[in-house]
Amino acid sequence: MAKNSVQSLLEDTRLVSEQNYEVVKAVRALVKKTMESTSEEIKYGGILFTSGVQFAGVFAYKTHVTVEFRNGAKIIDPFGFLEGTGKGRRHVKLMSVAQIKDKKLAAYLSLALQATQQDNA
Numbered sequence: 188m189a190k191n192s193v194q195s196l197l198e199d200t201r202l203v204s205e206q207n208y209e210v211v212k213a214v215r216a217l218v219k220k221t222m223e224s225t226s227e228e229i230k231y232g233g234i235l236f237t238s239g240v241q242f243a244g245v246f247a248y249k250t251h252v253t254v255e256f257r258n259g260a261k262i263i264d265p266f267g268f269l270e271g272t273g274k275g276r277r278h279v280k281l282m283s284v285a286q287i288k289d290k291k292l293a294a295y296l297s298l299a300l301q302a303t304q305q306d307n308a
Contacts, residue, residue, distance in 0.1 A: 210252040242303040253278040256299035
């Protein structure tokens with residue numbers, strides 16, 4: 188059932204923006220490639236990623252995609268791409284597939300998982 192929900196969300200994203208659809212697909216592929224044993228679920232209008240703990244999610248908007256980090260405020264930002272000022276969450280805004288690499292998303296995913304694991308320890 189969860190795969191159908193993810194697929195439905197992807198199809199809806201594609202109807203709104205082909206570019207955002209490609210970004211979301213690439214983010215999912217990166218998570219699957221770089222993070223061990225992750226699962227996905229649809230919540231809050233996006234796809235949340237869990238690897239023992241829920242640590243990140245990808246959300247498509249009209250003009251961009253964000254990858255949001257549950258405990259992003261606890262990440263010491265080594266690259267300067269984190270946005271947001273709330274108590275806990277931070278995000279990286281993506282406008283293209285190329286920005287996934289340019290904005291070092293793989294490193295942020297790892298940092299987000301570490302921050303969440305430490306917070307739950």
